[in-house]
Each structure stands twice: as C-alpha cells, then as structure tokens.
Amino acid sequence: MKELTYDAVVIGGGAAGMAAARELDAAGCSCAIVEREERLGGILGQCIHNGFGLIEFNEELTGPEFAERMEERVRGTGVAVYTGATVMEVDAAPEIKSLFCYSASFGVIRLNARAIVLAMGCRERNRGNIRIPGDRPAGVYTAGLAQRLVNIEGFVPGRNVVVIGSGDIGLIMARRMSWIGCKVHAVVEILPYPSGLTRNIVQCLHDFGIPLYLSHLTTRIIGRERVEGVEITPIENGALMHEKSFVIPCDTVLLSVGLVPENELSKDAGVELNPMTNGPVVDSMLMTSVPGVFACGNVLHVHDLVDYVVEEAKRAGANVARWLKGERPQAEARIKAGPNVRYVAPSRADPSRDNKIYLRSLVVKNEASLEIRVNNRVVRTVKKAHIQPSEMLSVDLSRADLATCSGSPDPTVEIALA
Amino acid sequence: MSEELICITCPMGCRLKVDRRDDGTLSVTGNRCARGIKYAEEELLDPKRMVSATAKVSKPGAGLDAVSRVPVRTSVPCRKEAIGDLLADIYALTVDLPVARGQTLIQNWKGSGVDVLATRTLP
Ligand SMILES: Cc1cc2nc3c(=O)[nH]c(=O)nc-3n(C[C@H](O)[C@H](O)[C@H](O)COP(=O)(O)OP(=O)(O)OC[C@H]3O[C@@H](n4cnc5c(N)ncnc54)[C@H](O)[C@@H]3O)c2cc1C
Ligand code: SF4
Numbered sequence: 001m002k003e004l005t006y007d008a009v010v011i012g013g014g015a016a017g018m019a020a021a022r023e024l025d026a027a028g029c030s031c032a033i034v035e036r037e038e039r040l041g042g043i044l045g046q047c048i049h050n051g052f053g054l055i056e057f058n059e060e061l062t063g064p065e066f067a068e069r070m071e072e073r074v075r076g077t078g079v080a081v082y083t084g085a086t087v088m089e090v091d092a093a094p095e096i097k098s099l100f101c102y103s104a105s106f107g108v109i110r111l112n113a114r115a116i117v118l119a120m121g122c123r124e125r126n127r128g129n130i131r132i133p134g135d136r137p138a139g140v141y142t143a144g145l146a147q148r149l150v151n152i153e154g155f156v157p158g159r160n161v162v163v164i165g166s167g168d169i170g171l172i173m174a175r176r177m178s179w180i181g182c183k184v185h186a187v188v189e190i191l192p193y194p195s196g197l198t199r200n201i202v203q204c205l206h207d208f209g210i211p212l213y214l215s216h217l218t219t220r221i222i223g224r225e226r227v228e229g230v231e232i233t234p235i236e237n238g239a240l241m242h243e244k245s246f247v248i249p250c251d252t253v254l255l256s257v258g259l260v261p262e263n264e265l266s267k268d269a270g271v272e273l274n275p276m277t278n279g280p281v282v283d284s285m286l287m288t289s290v291p292g293v294f295a296c297g298n299v300l301h302v303h304d305l306v307d308y309v310v311e312e313a314k315r316a317g318a319n320v321a322r323w324l325k326g327e328r329p330q331a332e333a334r335i336k337a338g339p340n341v342r343y344v345a346p347s348r349a350d351p352s353r354d355n356k357i358y359l360r361s362l363v364v365k366n367e368a369s370l371e372i373r374v375n376n377r378v379v380r381t382v383k384k385a386h387i388q389p390s391e392m393l394s395v396d397l398s399r400a401d402l403a404t405c406s407g408s409p410d411p412t413v414e415i416a417l418a
Numbered sequence: 419m420s421e422e423l424i425c426i427t428c429p430m431g432c433r434l435k436v437d438r439r440d441d442g443t444l445s446v447t448g449n450r451c452a453r454g455i456k457y458a459e460e461e462l463l464d465p466k467r468m469v470s471a472t473a474k475v476s477k478p479g480a481g482l483d484a485v486s487r488v489p490v491r492t493s494v495p496c497r498k499e500a501i502g503d504l505l506a507d508i509y510a511l512t513v514d515l516p517v518a519r520g521q522t523l524i525q526n527w528k529g530s531g532v533d534v535l536a537t538r539t540l541p
Contacts, residue, residue, distance in 0.1 A: 045538075048470045048471070048472060048489035048490075048491075048537065049470045050468050050470060050491060060468075061537075062470055062489065062491050062537045064489050064519075064537045064538040065519060065537045065538070068519050068538065068539060150472075151472055151487065151489060152485065152487065153486060153487070154472065154474070154486040154487040179469075179471060179501075179505055180471075180509075197429075198424060198426055198429065198431040199426040201424075202424055202426050203426070203467065206424075207467070207498070366430065385428075385429070385430055386429045386430045386431070388429075391429060
C-alpha cells in the first residue's frame with residue numbers, strides 16, 4: 001500500500017476543501033486534498049446558474065466559473081490533489097492520524113497527517129426522509145440529482161413536473177426545466193412561507209407563472225410504473241383538510257426538501273454531532289470534539305452562499321495552521337442559541353480574539369434585532385433589516401463584546417433574535 | 419390599474435405597488451428605498467434576465483464521468499421576451515472541444531449586445 005505523510009489532509013475538494021487547503025499552504029504547512037470525483041469543485045459544477053462570488057470575487061459568477069477560479073488558485077500552490085479518490089476510513093489517533101483512500105487508478109493509499117479537515121459537503125434529503133406515502137413509481141428524483149442529470153449529463157428526466165419543497169435547488173430547477181421546454185405545474189410547500197430566497201421565488205416561479213402552494217402537504221404520489229400525479233392537501237390551522245385535496249397530473253416529481261451534512265466518516269472517527277445542524281460540534285478554532293480534526297463548509301452546517309463557505313473554510317485552514325504550531329484556545333465561552341435562533345456555529349468563542357458566528361433564525365421578520373448576551377447580560381444589539389430561516393445570518397463577536405467573560409468560571413454567550 | 423411586484427434588489431423584499439401615469443412614467447409605492455423605484459422601472463418597462471443553459475459538445479467522452487454538455491451563460495442580461503429564441507439558438511449549437519472558460523460561443527446575438535460564453539473549461 002502506498003503511504004504518504006502531510007501536515008494536514010483535507011477530505012473533499014469542493015469550495016470549502018479548496019479554500020482551507022490554500023490557506024494551509026500559505027501558512028507553510030504541507031497539505032493534500034482527497035476528492036472522490038474526477039474534478040475539484042464539488043456541488044458547484046452542476047450549479048450552472050449565476051449568483052456566486054459577489055463577496056469572494058466581487059463579480060457575479062456561475063457555479064462552474066467559481067469552481068474553476070478556486071481551482072486555479074489551488075493549482076498555483078504546493079497543495080497535493082488526489083481526485084477520483086474516496087476516503088473510506090479515518091483513524092483519528094491522538095498524534096498521527098491515518099486516512100485510507102480508495103482510487104480506481106492507485107488502489108488503496110494511506111495518508112498520514114497530524115490534522116484532518118472535514119469538508120465533505122452535504123447530501124439531499126430524499127423521499128424516505130420525509131415519508132411521502134403512495135406508490136413507488138419511476139420519475140421521483142431529488143432536485144439536485146435532476147440538476148446533475150440535466151446540467152452535466154444532458155438528460156431530461158421528464159416533461160410534466162411538480163416540485164415538492166420550496167428550497168433553492170427546487171426553485172432553480174423549476175426555472176431550468178421550464179427553459180428546456182418542460183412544464184412545471186406547481187411547487188408545493190408544507191410551511192406557510194417559502195424556504196428559498198425571494199429572488200428565486202420571483203425569477204424562477206413568477207417569471208414562468210408557476211403556482212406556489214404554501215401550507216400544502218403532498219399526501220400521495222400516484223402511479224404504478226411511472227408517476228401519474230401527486231395528491232396535495234391544504235393545511236389550515238394545523239389540520240389537514242382532506243376534503244379539499246386535489247390531484248395534479250405529472251410524470252416527474254422533484255424533491256427539494258432540504259440538505260443534510262454528510263457526516264458518516266465523522267461519526268466513524270468519533271466526532272460529536274450537533275442535533276440541530278447535523279454537523280460536528282466545533283470550538284472557536286472550528287475543531288471538532290476529536291483533537292486535530294476540524295470541519296468547515298456544508299459538512300459543518302448547510303450554507304446558502306458559497307462565499308460564506310469560503311470565508312469559513314479560510315478561517316478553518318488558518319486555524320489548523322495555528323494549531324499545528326501548538327496554539328490552543330484558552331478559556332473559551334460557550335455559545336448558546338437563544339430565543340428565535342435555530343442554531344449557532346461554532347459552539348464556542350475565544351474571548352481573546354475576534355470571532356465570527358453563523359446562525360439561522362426560526363422566524364420571518366422585518367426590522368428585527370439581534371442581541372448578544374454574556375452571562376445573561378445584554379452587551380450589544382445589532383439591527384437586522386430582515387430575517388428569515390432560509391437566510392443565514394452572521395455576527396462578529398469582538399474581544400470587547402466578550403470582555404466580561406474573563407471574570408466567570410463558565411462564561412456563556414447567548415445569541416437571541418427579536 | 420396598479421401592478422404588484424416584489425423588489426429583489428435586497429433581502430427586504432418590499433412589495434411594490436406600481437401605477438402607470440398618463441405620460442408613461444411610473445408611480446411606485448411600498449418601496450423602503452430609492453432602489454425599489456429603479457427596480458420597478460426596469461421590471462415593467464424593460465425586463466431583462468441573465469440566462470444560463472448548456473450546449474451540446476461535438477464529441478462527448480465515454481464512461482461515467484463523460485461530459486456531454488458545456489455550461490454557458492449570457493455576458494449581460496437578455497431582454498425577457500427574447501429568452502425563448504436565445505435558448506433555441508443555444509440548444510442548436512454544437513461546440514467543438516477543447517473549449518475554454520469565457521470563450522465566446524455566440525457573439526452579439528441578433529445585434530442585441532448579448533454574447534453567449536462558455537462557463538467551464540473542457541479539454
Ligand atoms: C443545488 C445548489 C444550489 C446552490 N446555489 C447557490 C447560489 O446560487 N449561490 C451561492 O452562493 N451558493 C449556492 N449554493 C451553495 C454553495 O454552492 C454550497 O454551499 C458550496 O458550494 C458547498 O461547498 P462545500 O465544499 O462545503 O461542499 P461540496 O461542494 O458538496 O463539496 C464536498 C466535496 O467532498 C467530496 N467528498 C465527500 N465525501 C468524500 C469522501 N469520503 N472522500 C473524498 N471526497 C469526498 C464530494 O465529492 C464533494 O466534491 C448552492 C448549493 C446547492 C447544493
Ligand atoms: S425597495 Fe429598497 S429596501 Fe425594499 S427590497 Fe428594494 S432595495 Fe430593498
């Protein structure tokens with residue numbers, strides 16, 4: 001078995017993995033990326049629409065352009081890139097960790113490293129995860145799979161489409177399917193508000209006159225061999241109005257019902273997960289519960305903008321380099337999700353530095369405010385023009401905000417929205 | 419008669435009410451800032467969209483990772499009512515490999531000032 005040693009190995013060569021690796025290289029650490037696909041770029045390769053890179057590159061790019069620009073940065077460095085190689089097993093021993101990778105061209109390779117960066121991205125929830133009853137005909141796809149089929153393989157999965165769930169991928173695919181000549185009959189959302197961005201509702205649904213049914217549940221998928229329709233039932237005051245159910249005929253169903261961080265490897269390595277994000281619990285350095293194992297990007301929590309993925313991953317890369325040089329966070333404060341906050345990531349802050357915290361709201365509101373509380377005392381309030389669950393928020397926790405942490409044995413920071 | 423629009427310039431998503439005055443100009447309400455007026459004017463008087471799609475490549479490779487499409491986009495937003503015709507011309511293309519990111523595949527489409535560019539490099 002071929003065996004190689006690096007200071008750090010990054011699992012996954014999407015936006016997060018590339019950004020973290022480049023930062024590690026810049027800090028003088030030897031590092032490798034292991035990517036299961038033949039190309040770097042991850043999910044970006046199939047997102048051919050524009051809307052990427054306004055922060056990172058200051059222009060509006062499509063997914064493939066963003067991916068190539070990132071790849072060019074990595075290729076210009078000393079980062080070793082293994083594509084077509086899947087990490088099958090991680091041995092997260094205290095000092096030297098080992099990754100066992102399988103590649104069709106090399107067979108099994110063993111990579112040793114003092115630090116590992118998890119950057120495996122996320123996968124889509126499917127029909128089983130949301131339990132839609134009915135027949136099991138052909139023609140049911142997750143929206144991301146359909147996106148890959150259409151955009152990369154040039155294969156059209158059907159003609160008459162209903163999208164279940166109003167996540168951004170489903171909305172983008174509603175437009176894409178319309179542009180290739182299919183008829184999208186409806187987008188059905190169980191919640192009273194859409195889970196995708198407003199701009200996607202307008203440009204992907206309104207432009208094509210596609211109806212959006214809010215507070216409607218898909219109660220059945222109909223069809224023996226191939227999908228023939230979906231049965232939709234309105235929800236009023238929390239109750240299913242069965243007498244108002246109706247059927248929309250279609251031959252294809254696209255599911256856009258959420259993403260889950262891909263953490264099978266993390267679990268095998270003993271990494272503790274946060275049930276609210278399905279991603280690892282991380283400290284202020286983005287290090288997981290296993291010393292020397294770090295996480296960033298969609299494997300940590302699902303991001304809606306690649307620019308934030310890159311920003312977080314750069315910080316992860318820089319932190320790994322600091323950690324490899326022996327730096328450890330001191331006297332961290334716990335960060336808690338307060339009222340109206342679904343989650344915060346990371347779960348700890350370092351009072352001796354400035355920290356960046358990402359969070360998601362549980363509510364839709366204009367003219368909202370975000371409160372930072374340290375040990376139950378409000379230290380700062382930030383105005384937020386608009387909050388909604390589908391838009392990730394961020395807040396900078398400065399050293400000044402955390403000044404009062406030093407006096408207490410178990411300092412707690414709470415982030416609240418109102 | 420007033421028309422309703424959602425401004426998508428920023429995440430506030432203001433609901434705009436727009437009336438056409440007799441002289442053809444617009445009166446906009448519901449906007450929280452001046453950008454809402456500009457958005458309504460563009461949307462109602464001359465709506466445009468960025469278009470992204472894929473085009474056929476001449477000799478697709480074989481195997482699981484075979485690429486049979488090259489992703490493309492417009493260089494600038496295209497007038498909304500022309501999008502159907504533009505897409506038909508994109509789908510009629512056959513692109514010879516290699517193709518470089520940013521390469522112009524259709525120049526100044528029908529004199530509109532819109533170019534169609536490849537968004538991915540394929541060897
Ligand atoms: C469909 C869709 C549309 C989007 N639209 C937008 C948009 O308009 N604008 C925007 O800014 N953002 C958008 N995003 C968000 C953004 O693009 C992603 O959040 C970001 O690209 C994720 O990067 P990542 O590196 O964390 O994950 P990924 O890109 O998923 O990369 C993870 C990589 O890890 C690899 N991997 C996983 N397990 C292993 C293993 N065991 N061994 C080796 N390799 C492994 C995978 O093959 C993959 O390449 C969209 C996301 C999706 C899914
Ligand atoms: S009108 Fe102004 S505040 Fe309202 S959505 Fe448009 S840009 Fe945002």
